[in-house]
């Protein structure tokens with residue numbers, strides 16, 4: 847992640863896969879699932895400082911919308927987040943695996 851955006855913003859991986867979010871920016875960031883499936887601040891030191899990283903393993907298939915609580919804003923009418931947001935698509939493992 848860079849300042850105020852995730853790069854890439856949209857990622858796809860298979861279930862069981864892990865993603866590492868690296869803060870390559872100059873200010874703090876975090877990674878939070880809109881529906882509450884995960885929050886990168888939990889069990890850690892809070893927001894991730896420049897140079898820090900956070901990894902998460904996705905054990906359930908689905909589409910996860912993420913945002914940074916420091917650099918995204920929620921539209922109270924629609925409930926949608928804008929700004930530093932992204933989408934992670936976790937696909938089912940291929941048959942036979």
Ligand SMILES: [Cu+2]
Pocket residue numbers: 849850851874875876914915916917930
């Ligand atoms: Cu941020």
